Amino acid sequence: MAGFKPQFYPGKSKVAANRKKYIDPSYKLEKLRTISDDELVKIMGHRVPGEAYKTTHPPLAEMGEPACPIREMVEPTPGAKAGDRIRYIQFTDSVYFAPLTPYMRAWLGHTRYRGVDIGVLSGRVPLEARERDLEKVAKELVETEIFDPARSAVRGATVHGHSLRLDENGLMFDMLKRYVYDNKSGNVVYVKDQIGVPLDTPISVGKPVKEEELRKRTSEFRVDGDPFRKDTELVGFIQRLHMLRTEAGFDPSKVKGI
């Protein structure tokens, strides 16, 4: 259909506009830091840099596939083609003006990346994919404006801390102390991988983004920032949706002219 332009998210607040921007795959996320491929592989801890990808089944071309019109049509991702294992990267996002809320990770992940499995829990968001596909996706998730070294963290286990007060350097609490603030450089440095195994060499993920900048970029509604209830358009949208769900549950054929 010509004319149709996806709109992604309603709302008139700055937070709603940020949500819309991040979900929209045509918006290029701003790159704020560089993490090398090897460093990222080390932080995730699934394989040693340079090690071959382990497989869960033979490459598709070797094993052959059942006669299925969908398999014939749908192009497998490079990782699926090679038979890679499915691995994960998991994030914790502070409630204090982190760039993303947990749900945002799922929404933008599904509009931007193919063949990903994202789950949202109360304090953590895992993204699972075939290993080589995961590494590509993880790079963008860590290097761009949707990650902040202080308020977002890569945590595979013992994730708690998203709703706790920040420490004296503005870092989110981490019981496993996977990362520390380097007073000299001002950088956040990972000293353990995502599940807490010490790294041979520390990995810097750069400087925390400044508070005022975070408040500009955040997709979190907060009463001491951009309160959800002030965005009356969004509140009305959500209320309408819930009303429609309820009325349709009673009798879908009677819901007309809504």
Place this chain on the structure above:
Amino acid sequence: MAKYTDKIELYDDRGRLFASKVPLEALSPLQNPAIQKIVSFVKQCVTVNLEGIEKALATGELGGKWCIIQGRSLKLDLVKNADSIADSLKKTLQVSKDDDTDVKVLKGGKHLLVKVPAKRLNAGVEYTTGVTSTAAALCCSIVENFKVSIWNADLIHSAVWGRYPQTMEMLGGNVSSLLSVPQQNEGMGYALRNVPCAHIALITKKNAMNAAALSSILEQAAMFEMGDAIGNFERLHLLGLAFQGLNGNNMVYDIVKENAKSGTLGDVVVSTVKRAIADKVIKPMDKLSSGYVPYTTDDLNLWNAYAAAGMLAGTMVTCGSARAMQHTPSVFIYFNDLIERETGLPGVDFGRVAGTGVEMAFFSHSIYGGGNPAVFHGNHIVTRHSKGFTIPCVSAAVALDAGTVIYTPEKISGVVGEVLSEVPELREPLKYVNEAAVSIKGGV
């Protein structure tokens, strides 16, 4: 005279037009002869694992794993003599000489596919007649053919029936059907929903379109039995079956094709909304102050069917591109979240699929135990809430998996899926339901 004016274009699993302007009700489980046949076959068709019986007798491992009765065993060549067992089993099951009883020997005698005559089922009220009469007749046949003494007949019973009646179901038995025992159904009318997706994927030989179709047929037929698809809700389910399960108007196929090479789940949402706008199912309302335009519809039932078809396409694109089944719950939640935010209209099954996805995500990702998607079914405690719209997607995803799970569909399904794939109507339901719909369309 048809109750509903909807007309559907029928397509096959490869997107080829089969028939035009078919009345919606020609696809109803109440009218479509092929759907009724499929439901009958589910009751009538029973699988026998002769190799399993032979092994159980030889080792004394009767009534489940590690349940060995020391010093009791019986060496019978059942697999070698499968043909004669099949003959006498057939004669025992037959009500009249030329009724619809059938016993097929498969895999060199290792398995039997038994069709219990409809007359036996019609004479009772419970679908368990299929397994009970097959198990009992098989015991008689083995005892007679192999001249088993009164002192060993108990072994035959245990090898065939398993630990039943000490257990509720035939634990460790070697006679099985697609349906579980009624005590394992979550509520009234759940029987056809109690079929794990592993069975469905294997019966349809991992053709994702047919897997979705068979699942949708069983789920939506169950809706009639459960009391869901009646009155104000009948059309909701019929449209869901037509568009999501049976690829009506080629919607599922078209949307998958559009996103097959590089599409994301978000792109599938966009394709679905575009299709609904183009077909005038939804239309824009006034612009809100941010510039966002909510959509409205006068036909929420039809919108639900479009969204359900889009969700199946989204599963096929996401799980298909990863060749992995585990993404299904994520698709259930976020396809619906995204389509709700794109349109302002409720997602599939008016929020129930999104809720089902949340639970299924927990129970299929080792968070609170559970298992991989292949063990799920419409009777499962965490996936029963959506009324027929989630399980077809799970079956399609299981069919598309290239081998990423520890407990494979083959391991979960055992002989059932493999043996029942010999029944053409179960293996290729789209073809048979389409043909049947055309054969009755004038009379609907």
